[in-house]
Amino acid sequence: MNLIHPFLVEALGESVNNSCQTILGIPGTLKDKTIFPEEPCIISSIGFTGNIEGNFSIYISDSNACRLVSKMLQTEIDETTTDVIDGIAEMINVIAGGVKMRIAQQKQTFNISIPTTIKGSRMVILASTGKAENICLHFSVENICLSVTLIYKMHEDKKAVEERKAQAHLDAMQTLNALINNKN
Amino acid sequence: MKKILVVDDSGVQRKMIIQIIQKAGFQNPILEAGDGAQAIQTLATNFQDVGIVLCDWNMPNMNGLEFISAIAKVPAVACIPVVMVTTEGTADKIAEAKAANPNLAGYIAKPFTPEVLQSTITPILQSNI
Numbered sequence: 382m383n384l385i386h387p388f389l390v391e392a393l394g395e396s397v398n399n400s401c402q403t404i405l406g407i408p409g410t411l412k413d414k415t416i417f418p419e420e421p422c423i424i425s426s427i428g429f430t431g432n433i434e435g436n437f438s439i440y441i442s443d444s445n446a447c448r449l450v451s452k453m454l455q456t457e458i459d460e461t462t463t464d465v466i467d468g469i470a471e472m473i474n475v476i477a478g479g480v481k482m483r484i485a486q487q488k489q490t491f492n493i494s495i496p497t498t499i500k501g502s503r504m505v506i507l508a509s510t511g512k513a514e515n516i517c518l519h520f521s522v523e524n525i526c527l528s529v530t531l532i533y534k535m536h537e538d539k540k541a542v543e544e545r546k547a548q549a550h551l552d553a554m555q556t557l558n559a560l561i562n563n564k565n
Numbered sequence: 566m567k568k569i570l571v572v573d574d575s576g577v578q579r580k581m582i583i584q585i586i587q588k589a590g591f592q593n594p595i596l597e598a599g600d601g602a603q604a605i606q607t608l609a610t611n612f613q614d615v616g617i618v619l620c621d622w623n624m625p626n627m628n629g630l631e632f633i634s635a636i637a638k639v640p641a642v643a644c645i646p647v648v649m650v651t652t653e654g655t656a657d658k659i660a661e662a663k664a665a666n667p668n669l670a671g672y673i674a675k676p677f678t679p680e681v682l683q684s685t686i687t688p689i690l691q692s693n694i
């Protein structure tokens with residue numbers, strides 16, 4: 382865990398809430414856990430690179446996706462048309478943009494890619510393996526359930542690594558000096 | 566009546582923008598493009614009629630920044646007002662877009678409310694009928 386993690390959790394929650402409020406006119410309310418569906422669902426992901434690198438994903442069942450995009454376009458859609466797929470992709474794009482804006486204030490930067498969307502059945506959200514951190518938040522927008530994940534890892538910039546090494550060197554010297562002085 | 570060119574790789578986002586424009590009462594003909602390259606093609610045949618370009622940033626093939634920077638260098642289209650409508654809302658990105666196209670007439674960060682889009686494009690369309 383790192384210092385930026387709590388800030389990212391907050392930024393992701395705020396961005397989802399704000400995106401729902403602005404695009405749909407309904408706030409996205411945080412929920413304890415997902416009611417993850419047995420039914421087919423849509424996952425749309427968008428990657429990003431920079432000194433933070435990773436991806437954002439939105440997980441939503443087909444029926445919830447239809448209801449969400451119906452609200453976006455103010456029209457009734459009851460099957461997963463290209464508009465539904467595209468609308469879910471645009472939601473994660475806007476959510477990612479919102480997180481980017483919020484963390485720019487923390488001097489963290491990243492560049493967002495183009496979203497990719499997949500459709501499938503009985504999908505389960507798993508944490509990533511390796512050194513990446515994982516944030517998974519669940520929301521309800523009126524009675525539409527969706528989950529959003531942010532998987533990321535931090536890259537320290539070269540200057541920060543050099544500074545940290547120099548500081549460690551200085552600390553070691555001071556410790557050694559103190560030990561020698563104590564002995565004498 | 567001048568045409569409005571909406572450039573965004575998301576068909577849903579284009580539809581939402583067009584709905585807002587039409588609900589605001591604008592009856593201008595609307596052209597659509599899914600990326601910068603398509604927008605170049607569309608402008609090539611419609612440049613005399615286009616009164617405003619609403620342009621996303623992150624798009625495949627040719628992104629919004631490349632597109633607005635290209636049109637800024639072509640005298641026949643350089644004066645068309647461009648409004649960026651994008652998730653790229655940080656100060657450095659806004660500065661980059663302004664540098665790429667001095668005719669940048671507005672910058673809207675997604676998500677945006679209908680009121681924000683309306684208040685940005687209304688003065689541009691009114692002065693550029």
Ligand SMILES: [Mg+2]
Nearest residue numbers: 574621623624
């Ligand atoms: Mg886009």
